[in-house]
Amino acid sequence: MHIYDSAKREEVLFVPIKTDKVKIYVCGPTVYDNAHLGHARSALVFDLLRRTFIELGYKVIFVKNFTDIDDKIIKKMDETGQTLNEITSHYINMYKNEMKSIGVKDADLEPKATQSIKEIIDFIEVLLEKKIAYQISNGIYFDTSKDNKYLTLSRMKMDDTKARVEINREKKNQKDFVLWKFSKNKEPSYDASFGTGRPGWHVECSAMIEKHMAYDGSYQIDIHAGGADLFFPHHENEASQTRCKSGQELARYWMHNGFVTINDKKMSKSLENSFFLKDALREYDGEILRFYLLSSHYRANFNFSKEDLLVSKKRLDKLYRLKKRVFEYKKSTLCKEFKKNFLKALSEDLNISKALSLLDLMISKTNEELDLNPKNKTIKFETNANLKWIESILGIGYQNPYMYFQIGVNQTEKRYIEELINKRAKAKKEKDFKKADFLRETLTCRGVNLMDTANGTQWEKVK
């Protein structure tokens, strides 16, 4: 497996800390609002990474957190009058359900910041003892000047004159960041030896990683992943904290996914161009969204467009049409060469384009073979197994192929369609092609495509 390491800024061979094991931590969402397509892509990309490692034979420990205490959540409390827990549990449930409908599996562990307060406090206490953290009027801060490796991850050069962050004269260095915010009046808070308050964002991840993943005597995980926007300052700060506290590097490899853009602009609150996953799911099938969002390289930006999404749907349609042709042939003996090549492509820093081109080639080659040998069971068995494997590695093609083409068609409609198909068959038998074509046209107008095959007339809802 080769992956692009954002820290080294080059593609490198992946070498696990412990043979055949991979510990992956992904920065999850702050749960104060609905997930948008950007969250979906990040989740999908690292879901694919996880599946790839599993297929390569690794034992994967996959952790994704929820940030459930944060200024934005508190703001939401003020706006809605709801409790912290009402807000966060609502958005966590939404997130998990929506991710499920695009085929993202739950992480092995999904820690919440509020359930790791003790570890966060302990973490900060150690930093205070080591004089790496210090207190000012509004909280505990991390002294970045104590870490001579600070900024080596992101390679940023701090130019205070251009920094957009508000200048705080109490801080020792302007790049110092908050570890613990003292609470004002009725804000949610936790008691700590150094004062009542709540954790800062960066320290949560470091503490949760330590709590859940630092065993076997190591603070280090294999891969730390997240959106490209987290590289600085979030990941830089996480790395620094852990380095200063434990003396070890937090992660061996850093991976960052590119953004989902709308009209080439990053989806963001301020631009009001967020496309929420729940809205997308109202319009498109989750499987198609998954396939679409996975269809290009994870580090490139992904410009969302309906047209491109429909291209992905067509590509998926083709897979399902092949699945129809081999559906009843369940004996499993997949093509080793296909699997090997496909995994090889994914092992090149998740080269999905290359992998999908192999899938397309497999599909068209198999269709050709089946055109020539419609009754060849060996081909059908193998193809069925190939598609089964694609389900597990890509998470697509898992539906009943007949049902797939009937999404959004109710029973009454189905009966009507079948009735017209029967009438048309009768007309065809009587060589009344004018009537047959009229019946077909009637269905076409309703978005139903007919196809006459050796096994009778089949239909697809094309919308």
Next chain:
RNA sequence: GGCGACAUGGCCAAGUGGUAAGGCAGGAGCCUGCAAAGCUCUGAUCCCCGGUUCAAAUCCGGGUGUCGCCUCCA
């Protein structure tokens, strides 16, 4: 201002110095009563200008353009 990414046929998108994968759309054909589906064939010298090299989309330098991070952000 600092740091960085990207620029490949109409669109989407791979590409490890040796003469451009794949998908969609378009065109031609096979199949079909006609279609649909499926299959076959069909198109680019890779933003511009220099340089290195026997050889560059791929390396180097300089432009131009787009986007991102440096405030919360997947």
